[in-house]
Amino acid sequence: MIRRLAIFLIPLTLLACSDLGEKPSSPTLIIVKVHWQDQGVPNIPVVLVQTRDSVQTDSTGLATFSVSPGNYTVRAFGINRGGPVLVHIDFDVEARKGETAYVDIIDCLPCL
Numbered sequence: 001m002i003r004r005l006a007i008f009l010i011p012l013t014l015l016a017c018s019d020l021g022e023k024p025s026s027p028t029l030i031i032v033k034v035h036w037q038d039q040g041v042p043n044i045p046v047v048l049v050q051t052r053d054s055v056q057t058d059s060t061g062l063a064t065f066s067v068s069p070g071n072y073t074v075r076a077f078g079i080n081r082g083g084p085v086l087v088h089i090d091f092d093v094e095a096r097k098g099e100t101a102y103v104d105i106i107d108c109l110p111c112l
Contacts, residue, residue: 025097025098026098026099027066027098028066028067028068028069028095028096028097028098028099028100029064029065029066029067029095029099029100029101030048030064030065030067030072030074030093030095030100030101030102030103031062031063031064031065031100031101031102031103032046032057032062032063032064032065032074032076032102032103032105033061033062033102033103033104033105034046034057034061034063034076034079034105034107035061035104035105035106035107036106036107036108036109036110039061039109040057040058040059040060040061040062041057041061041107041109042056042057042058042059042060042061043056043057044056044057044061044063044076044077044078044079044105044107045076045077045078046063046074046075046076046077047074047075047077048065048067048072048073048074048075049072049073049074049075049090050070050072050073051065051067051072053065067095068095069095069096069097070094070095071092071093071094071095072092072093072094072095073090073091073092073093074090074091074092074093074103075088075089075090075091076088076089076091076105079105079107080107080108080109080111081106081108081111082108082111083111089105091103091105
């Protein structure tokens with residue numbers, strides 16, 4: 001009886017220990033920063049074209065998207081590049097599994 005129990009418990013113990021070395025996967029993120037110099041620009045509409053997810057930058061100029069790995073287009077609206085304000089501007093970004101991709105957008109505030 002004890003021998004049968006041992007034969008049953010040993011594989012279960014080994015199976016339970018096999019997951020100890022695995023780390024939980026980190027989320028894949030795209031972080032967009034809209035700024036002029038060191039000042040974040042709030043309330044800028046930002047869209048992830050492929051998923052149609054839309055957010056506005058927060059008070060520090062950041063917008064964050066949690067995504068599946070892949071290639072994306074980030075579209076920001078009302079960005080001034082030193083001329084007329086563009087309706088929108090697109091940025092290509094590659095999001096790799098478990099990593100954070102950053103998109104840096106300069107909005108020329110004195111150019112208005």
